[in-house]
Each structure stands twice: as C-alpha cells, then as structure tokens.
Amino acid sequence: MVITVASGKGGTGKTTVAVNLGLALSKAGQPPVHIVDCDVEEPNAALFLHPTLEEREEVGQLIPEVNLDLCTFCGRCAEVCQYSAIAVVGQRVLVFPELCHGCGSCTLNCPEGAIREKLDVMGVLEMGRAGPIAFAQGRMNVGEAMAVPIIRQLKRQAIPEDHDGQVIILDAPPGTSCPVVESMRGSDYVLMVTEPTPFGLHDLRLAVQVARDELGLPVGVVINREGIGDEGVDAYCEEEGIPILMRIPLDRRIAEAYSEGIPMVEALPEYQEAFLALYREIAHRVGVEVAP
Amino acid sequence: MKQLVILSGKGGTGKTSIAAALAHLASSEMRLVLADADVDAANLELVLAPTRVEEHPFEGGSIAEISPDKCVACGVCEEVCRFDAIIPGDRFYQVDRLACEGCAACFYQCPEQAIQMIPQQAGEWYRSDTRFGPLFHAHLFAGQENSGKLVTMVKQQARLLALDTGADLLLVDGPPGIGCPVISASAGADMALLVAEPTISGVHDLDRVLATTDHFGVPARVLINKADINPARAEEIEAFCREREIPIAGRVPYDTTVTKAMVNGQPITAYADGPAAEALRRAWAHLREALRS
Ligand code: SF4
Ligand code: SF4
Ligand code: SF4
Ligand code: SF4
Numbered sequence: 145m146v147i148t149v150a151s152g153k154g155g156t157g158k159t160t161v162a163v164n165l166g167l168a169l170s171k172a173g174q175p176p177v178h179i180v181d182c183d184v185e186e187p188n189a190a191l192f193l194h195p196t197l198e199e200r201e202e203v204g205q206l207i208p209e210v211n212l213d214l215c216t217f218c219g220r221c222a223e224v225c226q227y228s229a230i231a232v233v234g235q236r237v238l239v240f241p242e243l244c245h246g247c248g249s250c251t252l253n254c255p256e257g258a259i260r261e262k263l264d265v266m267g268v269l270e271m272g273r274a275g276p277i278a279f280a281q282g283r284m285n286v287g288e289a290m291a292v293p294i295i296r297q298l299k300r301q302a303i304p305e306d307h308d309g310q311v312i313i314l315d316a317p318p319g320t321s322c323p324v325v326e327s328m329r330g331s332d333y334v335l336m337v338t339e340p341t342p343f344g345l346h347d348l349r350l351a352v353q354v355a356r357d358e359l360g361l362p363v364g365v366v367i368n369r370e371g372i373g374d375e376g377v378d379a380y381c382e383e384e385g386i387p388i389l390m391r392i393p394l395d396r397r398i399a400e401a402y403s404e405g406i407p408m409v410e411a412l413p414e415y416q417e418a419f420l421a422l423y424r425e426i427a428h429r430v431g432v433e434v435a436p
Numbered sequence: 437m438k439q440l441v442i443l444s445g446k447g448g449t450g451k452t453s454i455a456a457a458l459a460h461l462a463s464s465e466m467r468l469v470l471a472d473a474d475v476d477a478a479n480l481e482l483v484l485a486p487t488r489v490e491e492h493p494f495e496g497g498s499i500a501e502i503s504p505d506k507c508v509a510c511g512v513c514e515e516v517c518r519f520d521a522i523i524p525g526d527r528f529y530q531v532d533r534l535a536c537e538g539c540a541a542c543f544y545q546c547p548e549q550a551i552q553m554i555p556q557q558a559g560e561w562y563r564s565d566t567r568f569g570p571l572f573h574a575h576l577f578a579g580q581e582n583s584g585k586l587v588t589m590v591k592q593q594a595r596l597l598a599l600d601t602g603a604d605l606l607l608v609d610g611p612p613g614i615g616c617p618v619i620s621a622s623a624g625a626d627m628a629l630l631v632a633e634p635t636i637s638g639v640h641d642l643d644r645v646l647a648t649t650d651h652f653g654v655p656a657r658v659l660i661n662k663a664d665i666n667p668a669r670a671e672e673i674e675a676f677c678r679e680r681e682i683p684i685a686g687r688v689p690y691d692t693t694v695t696k697a698m699v700n701g702q703p704i705t706a707y708a709d710g711p712a713a714e715a716l717r718r719a720w721a722h723l724r725e726a727l728r729s
Contacts, residue, residue, distance in 0.1 A: 155449060186644070188637050226497065226540050226553075247518055247539030286647045321576065325534060341699055343452070343479050358534060372692075374699050396665075403666040405636040 145432050146303065148182075148331040150316040150324060150351055151338060157368035157392065158337045159183075162315040163192045164408045168419035169311060170276045171409065176310045179274070180302045181281035182327040183317040184267060184294045190281060191405045195274035201301075203269050203282070205246030205293045206261035210237040214258035221250035221259065246293065267294045269301055278302075291323040299327075311423070320350045328355055332430050334363045335389070341373035345380055352386065362429060366422070369394040387429070390422045437598050438727045441473075441608040441625040441654070443618060443645050449631045450661045453694055454716065455609035456483040456703035458629075461720040463568035466604035470566065471594035472573040473587045473621040474611040475559065483703055486564030486571050494574065494586050496558025497538035504528040506550035513542035513551065561590055563597075570597060587611065587620040595624075605727070618648055627727055628656045629685060634669035639676050646680070656682055657726060659719055663687040683726070686719030688712050 149162040159181075166179045181189040208221070208230060219232045229244035230237065241264045251259040267284040280302035282294045295317075303312055316327040328334055334355040338344040348365070356363045364387045367377060371394040381388050392398070401411035408415045427434045442458070444451045452474070459480075462468050472480040500521070502513070507528035514522040514529065521535035522542065528550075543551045561574035572594040574586050591608060598606045610621035610628075622628055628649045632642045642658065649656045658677050663670045670687070677684055691712035697704040705713045 186637070186641065191636050224540065224544055226538055245537055245539055247537065247541050248516070249539055249541035249544060252516060252541065253544055286644055329534075341695060342482050342701070343698060346479060346482060372695050399665055403633075403635045403669055 145310070145333070145427065145430055146307070146312045146314065146331045147333050147335055147426060148314040148316050148328045148355075149335045149337060150328060150355065151318060151336060151347065155318075156337045156339050156344065156347075157366075158318065159189050159192070159315055160398075160402060160408060161335065161337045161366050161368070161390075161392075162313050163189050164415060165419050165423060166277055166311075166313050167193075167407055167409050168416050169423055171416060172420055176278070177276070178278040178280070178302065178304075178307075178310065178312040179315065180279075180298065180312065181315045182295050182298060182323070183315055184282035184284040184291045184298070184323070185317060187281040187283055189315050190279070192407045193274040193277065193279060195272045195277075195279040197270040197272035197279075199269075199271040201269045201271075202263075202265045202267075203294055203297045204264045204266035205244070206248065207241050207244045207246060207264040208239055208250050208259045209262045210239070211258045211260065212237070214256045215254075216256055216258075218255065220253050220255060224249050224253045242288070242290075245290075266290070269294075269298050271302065291317065292326045295323055295326045299330075320347075320354050324351075325354060325359070328359055328361060331361055332432075333426050334361045335366060335426065336363055337366045337368055338377055339369050339372060340367050340375070340377045342376060344373070345376040348377060349380065352384070356386075364389040364426065364429065366390045366392065368392045387425075389425050390418065437603055437606060438627070439595070439606040439608065439625045440627050440629060440723065440727060441610045441622050442629045442631065443610040443622065443649070444631040444641070449633045450688075450694065451631045452479045452483070452609060453698055453704060454629075454631055454659065454661065454688070455480060455607065457705040457713070457716045458720055458723070459484065459566075459568045459607055460703040460706045461717060462605055462607065462724075465724070467601070468569035469594050469598040469601075469603045469606050470569055470571040471591050471606065471608045472571065473590060473608050475574045475576045475586045475590065480571070480609050481564070481573055483698060483701055484566040484568065484571060485701060486566045486573070488562050488564045490563040492561050493557050494559040494561055494576075494589065496556055496585070498540070498553040498555045499533055499536045499538055500531045500540070500542050501552050501554050502529050502531055503550050503552065506548050507546075508548055508550075510547060512545050512547060516541045516545045559586055561586065561593070563593065569603070570594075572597075584620040588623075591621065591624075618645070619652075622649055622652050622654050625652075625654045627723070628654045629723065630656050630658050631661050632658055632673050633661055634663060634666040634673060636669070638669055638673050642673065642676065646682070657685040657723065658682055659685045660687045662690040664689045683722075685722045685726070686715055688715040688719070 151158040181187040271280040282298040338348040523530045559576040697707035
C-alpha cells in the first residue's frame, strides 16, 4: 500500500505525520515499512529518522549536446523545443539546461543527426535504512529549478515493483504544483495534514482539488495543532465528506521535540497507539487486511 | 522606489503573517505596492481583505491531444514520449493530460498528423485594492507548472504600477523554498528579509535560501520567528549570521495572538499589541533604515 502524506503548504506537520506513522508501524513489528522523502528541495525526514545511507546515485535528465562538425545551423532544434531551451545564434547552438525538460525532441528532429544526449546531473538519490525501515530520499542541487525528474526517478528506485503486504509512505513536497502531483500519482491513499486556520483551510482545498478531483485518489485529513484556530476545516471536511482520521492537539511539548528532531512517538509515547489507529483506519478504507 | 522581498527557506515559518504586518506598518508611513509571489498558495489575501479590480488569464504550456479519427494506433507517439503520457489502445491512442508535459515530441513524430497541441490556461493573475495599497496576486491552477513565469508576471505588473504611481516601496511576499519561483521572486530586489525558525533544520534552510539571494547579489537580513521556542537553536542561527555578517532584523517571540489575528483576518500589528507585534514594529524600524541606505 502506498500512502502519500501531503499538505497544501509547508510547516503543517506533514513530515511529522509521515515519520511517526512509519515509526509506529515499525515499532509494532508489522508490516515492512518504507519511508520515501519526496520533498527533494528540502528533505528533512532524515533529521528524525537518522538513517544510514548506503547507496548514492546521481540523477538528472538527458540534455542535448551538439556536434558542431555536423550541425548546419538550420535552427530546426530550436523550432521544435517547446521550452526555449535550445537556441541557434549565428554559428553557435546554445543549450539552457535549467529550461530543458529532457524530452529528446530536438535530437529526434535534427536532420543531420548532430545531437547526442548527455546526463545533466540535478541531484542525488540516497538510499539506506533506519533500523527496520527502508529509507530513501532525493536531494536537488541548489540552483536547480525542476524537482519533477528527481522525484520521478526516486519513486522508480525506492518503490519495489511488487509491494503487496508492505507499507510505503511518501512524504510529499508542500504546495500543489507539479512536484506534488508527481509524488501523489499512483498512490492508494493521500493523507492531508492541515492546520485548523484559514490559511490551512485555503491550502487544504487546493490540495484536495489535486488529489481527489484531478487524480481521483481517496483522501483523508489529519488536523494538526488542534485548538489553535477555528472550525473552518471541520466544517469543510463535513461538507465535502472528507474523513478526519486524526487530531493532534496544539502542544508546546510537540513543538519543542520537533525543534530538536525527536519523533513524537518517542517524546510522547501515547502517540504510538494513536498512529497505529491511524494506519488501521487507512488500511480499512483502502480495503487492505490488517494483521490483528 | 525600493523593492523588499520576504523569503524563507521552507514553508510554515510565519512568512505571510510577517509580510502582512510589515505591509500594515509600512503603509502608515509611505506609499506601498504589494505583490504576493507565492502563487502556489497565495495566502496574503486572507489577511488583507482585497477587492479585485482586474483579472487576467495566464497561459502556461500546451497539452497534446490525439484525434481518434486520424490515429492508426502505430505506437510511435508512445515510443517517443518520455513522460509516460500516452495511453495505448487497440484502435487509437490517448493522452494522459496530467502526465503530459507539452513537449510536442509526439506531435512532430506522428506519421498521420493525428496530434494537436492545445494551449492551456494555467492560472489567473489579479490586481486588487487593499487598505494598505494595491496588491498583485495570482492563482496557479492545481497541478500546473511554470509558477516561475507567473511569479515574474505578477512582479512585473506590480513594479510597473509602483513606478507609474511613484510608490516608495514594493513589498513582495515570496514563495517558500529555493526553486525557480524563488529565483523569480528575488531577481531585482534591493533587499531580502529571510524568515527563519529555530528548529533543527533552521540553519540549513537559511543557508540554502541565502545561496539564492547571494546568487542575485541581493543583500539579506534575517528575522528569527518564534525565537524563544528553542533558545539554543536561535543562538545557532544568530552565530551563523554573525559568521556570515548578515544583520539580524529582529527576533519575534512565540505569541498565540499571531494565529488569533490570522483567524480574524488581520495583520498582527493591526489586531492587538503584544510581544510579537512589538517585535515586528522594531523589525520594521530596522528595515526602513536599512532600505534607506
Ligand atoms: S537541428 Fe541539428 S543541424 Fe539544425 S541547428 Fe539544430 S543541431 Fe544543428
Ligand atoms: S530535450 Fe526537449 S526540452 Fe531539451 S532542448 Fe531538446 S527539445 Fe528542448
Ligand atoms: S503516432 Fe499518431 S498515429 Fe501513431 S499511435 Fe500516436 S497518434 Fe496514433
Ligand atoms: S507532448 Fe510530450 S509529454 Fe505530451 S504526450 Fe506528447 S510526447 Fe508525451
């Protein structure tokens, strides 16, 4: 089962929920858990999990490289590129890697066969273990603009093809743009972590639009810092028929543990059972049998 | 006219609440134009109660569409598409609209000319009036890319109006993170205010966003929000700033009235006096001086 933990924006406690859900399951000894940090701009699940990273792989995408001995400067490559990532200026062909999507169209269309593709490294994938938990994260290099290719490759590497009976928890990036869509795609369930405030509600609505309305995935909500704001999120969920699966109260002890990188299930052991209950609820909704 | 951009290495640091407070404070002393460059989750409007005066569509990229009448199911498009966006069929092929990146590789390779590229509206941008000055903001439709381009558009429009009307300050509420919208938001700014939180990743997040402002030669100041939640981490941020010679614009204590103000749709400084409001007033005085030089 693949569960994506998302939120309309950052700072709502998304990573906290992803990490503690995973830790609670692995403490209970069942089933095998993978945690994949898809927030490649700011991966921080590792701060709470302290994994040993055993494998490292550079990733990126293929960008064109022009052989000027063959090129006739006909300009066809620039004409077919939809992102203005390649330009022909006089006797030169310029490639802008930060705009290139690695689609390969220029290579296919060059009449002289003058283009080859080479890997433009955009970041790294790191894989390892945090105790019994299989852990993976992607890390985008500073100055890169596109996270999607890294997330795509991260998911391809970190999610086993046959994952029946395993739980894969994806910590999505904040927001509702492409990287979030890329993270959610193919999930069995999307868990939205939100704050009960007007900001939280605003962002939750947008995130639900993406997950439920566009991708057609089942969604449920975790309200974090319950007590901080108003009733707006509750009313919205009620109206939209979105289940609220867990409420985490506003508690300075949680904020303090967080600021030191201590997981909730360790700082406040009463949450162990609460996160297990959250898992059972999701499993029930997805129709997965849970070992008693 | 000066341009101040507010950034944070990651979301949830209270950046928008701080932007709203600064808008409130600045507007009582000077003429202001506001831009909400966080187009993925534009929140500034929730505390500024804007009235919309203009609304414009924003065109992003295109999406491929296959005409079932012309398609002969040869499979060439599926072969060239690197984004797994082609769904094969027996009689004709289709496009998964959400996966399509609009690269047009299939369009150029289809031997039957069965594919068309359809331009898509990716969002909207608006000009609104608020009690603190005109606000430019935008909404990127869910799941759309090109937020960098939309940010540039919002900022350009705000800048034009600010220059036209002889405004003193353009205040930009930037997006979180370090990606391409942040690059668009910081380009051309006179100063960046970086909001940091004393958490385990605080210094790291700050370091990353500094790489972006340094890259554009934008001088930065740091505001530590919820500074008293973890004094040791706050000190770590301050030590980091001393070492890098980045001035601290202020330290805002944890204060639950900030959230109360937000729930009531008010900037904190307009809502109630308290430790956070007071700290923000001092921070604004600091920034005003810094912008002058
Ligand atoms: S299409 Fe090929 S030959 Fe023409 S300008 Fe581009 S690289 Fe050169
Ligand atoms: S690979 Fe695609 S995006 Fe990159 S330069 Fe070529 S046509 Fe443009
Ligand atoms: S390449 Fe053209 S004809 Fe062939 S399957 Fe694709 S759309 Fe149909
Ligand atoms: S336009 Fe590009 S991404 Fe879209 S279906 Fe065609 S080849 Fe695939």
